[in-house]
């Protein structure tokens with residue numbers, strides 16, 4: 429394979445953005461691959477940066493979800509014990525039901541996390 433710019437020169441690798449052959453003179457070394465031009469090098473850097481940023485947001489979401497889940501569980505347990513101790517039986521049932529709703533919300537978010545693989 430030959431360089432896409434210098435047809436007579438043997439390529440040393442492929443541009444990792446447009447997959448054209450690049451010779452030693454044309455190659456922009458990106459550390460993890462080659463680019464055939466400045467614009468390709470820029471595109472590769474931008475897409476790498478975007479990927480890293482997405483990963484950061486993704487990582488943050490992974491941390492906030494269990495916190496919400498733990499709050500739901502804690503609140504649910506508070507409501508259930510409060511409802512069980514409540515002397516007014518109608519209010520007690522209501523509080524226990526509220527607690528169960530919160531606990532099942534936590535359980536559902538746990539199942540959703542498993543399904544989406546977060």
Ligand SMILES: [Zn+2]
Pocket residue numbers: 443444445446447448463464465468
């Ligand atoms: Zn290129």
Ligand SMILES: [Zn+2]
Pocket residue numbers: 431432433434437450451452453454455
């Ligand atoms: Zn070249």
